[in-house]
Amino acid sequence: MxxxxxxxxxxxxxxxxxxxxxxxxxxxxxxxxxxxxxxxHGLQRLKAGQRLDVDLHHLLAWTVRRQFLMGEFELAAFAALKEVEVRVRPLGGFSDELVGVGLMAAAFTPRGPGALTDKNAEAGEQEAMMALFRGAIGTFKYPSSHRAVDYDNPVLAAEVVLLADLPMRLLDRIEARMTQEQ
Known part of the structure; x- marks a missing residue:
């Protein structure tokens, strides 16, 4: 049996x-x-690929999944988070000079408030949203931007891609809210 x-x-x-x-x-x-x-390569790589067998955000799906399936785990994780940064910039009306964690802080700061901050959200929620975006970029995009990162564990790389998927979906909601406010 x-x-x-x-x-x-x-x-x-x-x-x-x-x-x-x-x-x-x-x-x-x-x-x-x-x-x-x-x-x-072992079953770990197969299982990691299965994690990404979901409906990834349309701005991530093609490039990121392809890179991942080719075994380019660092590039897949980097590309996914780069898309988050690339999307935040025009939504918030920022120039190309503002990058990374600084861009996320400017976009989501509760003090000001930032261009993408939900002014109707409670202050702690505003702070947490900024921390989510800053943390994702600072923890997983920054290292790959400045040095080689060895994703010897493809499951971790898949989780980074899925982490990037969440901010992309949150940005969809933010974009819809901004459209309604206009």
């Missing part, structure tokens, strides 16, 4: 599939390209 379950799991994850040249047996199977990669 366990062998049948394992076999079904391998097929469900496309690690094995029908053998194209064995027409004499309908049950003939082969190791797929994905299966060969799993043998070469």
């Amino acid at each position: 366990r062998i049948a379950d394992a076999w079904a799991w391998l097929e469900a994850h496309a690690l094995i599939g029908p053998h194209p040249f064995q027409s004499s047996s309908a049950n003939a199977r082969r190791i797929t390209e994905a299966g060969k990669k799993a043998l070469q």
Whole structure:
């Protein structure tokens, strides 16, 4: 029974599939390209890729998923957070000179308030939103901007991509709120 379950799991994850040249047996199977990669890199990489098998924000999906599947984990994580920064700049009306954590602070500061701050939110929520954006950029984009970061754990890289997905969706809400206020 366990062998049948394992076999079904391998097929469900496309690690094995029908053998194209064995027409004499309908049950003939082969190791797929994905299966060969799993043998070469281990199941951790497969599981990390499955984490990204979700509806990523449309501004992230194409580039980030492609880089990740090619094994370019650092580039995928960097590109995802770069998109957050690139999107904040025009939404807040900032110039190209303001970057990174400073850009996030200017965009979301409760004091002022920042161009993207929800003026109807409670002060602690405003502060937390700024901390979320500053923390994501400072923790995961800055290091890749200035030095090589070894994402030897693809699960961590997948989580960074998913972390970037959240601010992108929050920016969708902010953009909609700003449109309504105009």
